[in-house]
Amino acid sequence: MFSAFANSMKIPELRSRILYTLGLLFVARVGAHIPLPGIDPLPLQKFFEEQTANGGGGLVGLYNMFTGGALVKGAICALGIMPYISASIIFQLMTAVVPALSRLQQEGDVGRQKLTQYTRYLTVAICLIQGVLLVFTLENPGKLFAGFDVNHYGTIVIMSHWMFLIFSVIYMTAGTMLLMWLGEQITQRGIGNGVSLLITVGILADVPNAAIATYQLFFAPVGVAKLGLPQGVMMLTLFVVVTMLIIAITQGQRKIPVQYAKRVVGQKVYGGQSSFLPLKVNYSGVMPVIFANAILLFPQTIMSQAGAALNLPFLVEFSxxxxxxxxxxxxxxxxxxxxxxxxxxxxxxxxxxxADDLKKYGGYIPGVRPGEPTASFLDFIMTRLTLAGAIFLTVIAIIPDGLLYQLKVPPRVAYFFGGTGMLITVGVILDTMRQIETFLLQRHYDGFLKKGRIRGRSTSANVALGEAASDKSVMQLTTVMVVILVIGLVAWAIKHRVL
Known part of the structure; x- marks a missing residue:
């Protein structure tokens, strides 16, 4: 594996793509630390730390994870890339039910470009709506964050209402559009999976804090409860097992054999080959977990606030x-x-x-008649695979809570043992390794695994990638990145009086 990373730097095009990707990811992380004008994020950070320490955080904690901590820091990228993802999901669902959008998707590159443009317009609209709602929340945090006392934590917004509203909405919308552009550039000129990499880097940004919390968990001062060696071995074993299960289910697929009949076109013979149709065990990915957590928190929040406002103890207890x-x-x-x-x-x-596409190109599943019987067979197989995938997602989503409430593990540590963040991180890392391995194999280098390759959805994972950035552009971006990093380290050292 280490030789594969070394070989990655020997290929000029792949080296440019990797450095270009790292540079743009660095820019995205800088945007997650630049605060909005007229905001004091310290009260919100203090409140959120107390909530997560008690196992809370709710929907805000989930959204803050996707923004890489930018939401709690009140940064210009506080909305993160989620508005763009929401717009993409909306158009994906609408494409399946709206005939006009379905026809537009089938028009090739022109139709997909129009859909991409519509997605960007919807992203701006979602940013404006979410930006206004977030500003109102920051000005009146007690209405959304139960237990937030301005007298205890302090005021978050320190600017007049209208100026803060206008400037903050503009900046946050621009921050999301910047992240969207960075994601598209990483997809085209980097190593691919731009939007997914932005989310993954945001999740992994909490690794240093998780490492410190883990160290304090086992090496706490005298008189403070701490975990021993058996619990440490159990946590390490659980981490390895969960990671292996996620990799197995993410790459797991049911291969349906497909046979193509021979066709004579002119003087040439086509077909007569055997192939397979891959059906993924976890076809829906991490989306069901995200939707389930988000929707489950809405009635709890509404009933809790309604019970407190109407003085209904049973409603508060049920919430x-x-x-x-x-x-x-x-x-x-x-x-x-x-x-x-x-x-x-x-x-x-x-x-x-x-089934219609298989029939059109002369393909059939052995033992199954073409047409409607093939569709029924595929639907039957997919139904059973979906049940297995849903059970797996449920187990992975519950594991962090088991550590949190049984072993009293800090939330930022428990969330790396499963849940939404772990699913996204493992899946994106596998896709990224698959992209890099394709480059290495095309240049006759060994990939990450000598015995058995990383299975991909296609034989050429970099077909959709555009032309790599020039060496001059990469060097300029790398220089700026290094300068900003040095300035940040010096500022941190001065603040903590290290220098």
């Missing part, structure tokens, strides 16, 4: 039972994950279209 740590929460989470897994597959997986 508390929906929080993590109670059986009702996990039952609802499992049912929602199951529902959204089948919903996503029903929208995105089209067995009738696949």
């Amino acid at each position: 508390n039972n929906l929080l993590p740590g109670y059986s009702i929460h996990y039952i609802g989470l499992a049912l929602l994950i199951l529902f959204f897994s089948y919903f996503w597959v029903s929208v995105m997986f089209k067995p009738i279209q696949i």
Whole structure:
């Protein structure tokens, strides 16, 4: 594996793509630390740290994870890349139900460019709406964040209402559009998966804090409760097992054999070959977990606030039972994950279209008649695979809560043992390694694994990549990145009086 990383720097094009990607990811992380004008993020950070220490955080904690901590820091990239992802998901779902958008998607590059443009317009609209809502929340945090006392934590917004509203919405919208552009540039000129890499880097940004919390967990001062060697061995074993399971399920697929009949066109014979149709075990990815967590938190928040406002203790008690740590929460989470897994597959997986395409090109599944019987067979297989994938997602989503409430592990440590962040991180790292391995194999270098290659969805993973950035552009970006990094380190040293 180490030789594969060394070989990556020997290929000029791949080296340029890797350095270009690292430079743009560095720019994205800088945007997550530049605060909005007229805001004091310290009260929000203090409140959020107390909430996460008690196992709370809720929807804000989930969103803050996707923004790489930019939300709690009140940065210009506080909205993160999520508005663009939301717009993309909306158009994906609409493409499956709106005939006009479906025809537009089938028009080739021209149609896809129009859909991309529409997605960008919708991203701007979502940014404006979310930006206004976030500004109102920061000005009146007690209405959304239960337990936030301005007298205790302090005022977050220190600027007049209208000026803060206008400037903050503009800056946050520009921050999201910048992240969207960075993601597209990484996809075209970098190593691919631009948007996914931005989310992954934001999640991994909390690794140093998690490492410090883990160290304090086992080497706490005298008189403070700490974990021993058995718990440490168990956590390490669990981390390895969970990572292996995520890799296995992420790459797991059911190969449906497909036979193509021979066709004579002129003097040439086509077909007569055997292939397979890969059906992924976890076809919906991490989306069911995200939707289930988000939707499960909405009724809890509404009922809690309504019960407190109307003085209804039973409503407050029932809303508390929906929080993590109670059986009702996990039952609802499992049912929602199951529902959204089948919903996503029903929208995105089209067995009738696949059966028609196989029939059109002379392909058939051995033992299954072409046409409607093939579609029914594929639907039956996908239904069973989706059930297995939903059960797996439920187990992975519950593991962090088990560590959090049973072993009293800090949240920032427990979330690296499963859940949404772990699923996204492992999946994106596998895709990135697959991209790099394709470059290495094309240049006759060994990949990351000598025995068995990383299975991909296609034989050439870099077909959709554009032309790599020039060496001059990469060097200029690297120089600016190094200068900013040095300035940041000097500023940190001066602030902490290291120098």
